[in-house]
Amino acid sequence: MNGLDNSITYRKRKKTIKKLEKMLEQKQRKIDKELLRIEYELNYIEEADIREIIRLKYFDNFNWIQIMYKLNYKSESTARMKLERFFEYRIGS
Numbered sequence: 001m002n003g004l005d006n007s008i009t010y011r012k013r014k015k016t017i018k019k020l021e022k023m024l025e026q027k028q029r030k031i032d033k034e035l036l037r038i039e040y041e042l043n044y045i046e047e048a049d050i051r052e053i054i055r056l057k058y059f060d061n062f063n064w065i066q067i068m069y070k071l072n073y074k075s076e077s078t079a080r081m082k083l084e085r086f087f088e089y090r091i092g093s
Contacts, residue, residue: 050086053079 045051049071056062056070057079064076073079 045086047086050082053083057083 042051042054045054052071053067056067057064062070064080067073067079068076071079
């Protein structure tokens with residue numbers, strides 16, 4: 001009887017894993033779709049440096065110092081201030 005219980009438990013776990021995998025795939029598709037939409041929207045930002053800062057900061061998870069080196073800025077605050085001004089202008093207008 002013990003072997004039968006283990007078999008039932010195994011099947012239940014396998015079924016649960018399948019459901020979870022399906023949910024994960026659905027969520028991944030939604031994330032991929034949203035990332036594509038964001039990339040599309042980024043293309044409408046005219047300033048190339050702002051697009052690059054956004055990609056590095058929010059897609060690649062660079063910190064401000066890494067962005068400074070990547071974009072050859074003299075200070076880590078340069079990229080941060082550019083992005084702040086960009087958002088202030090967008091939100092303020």
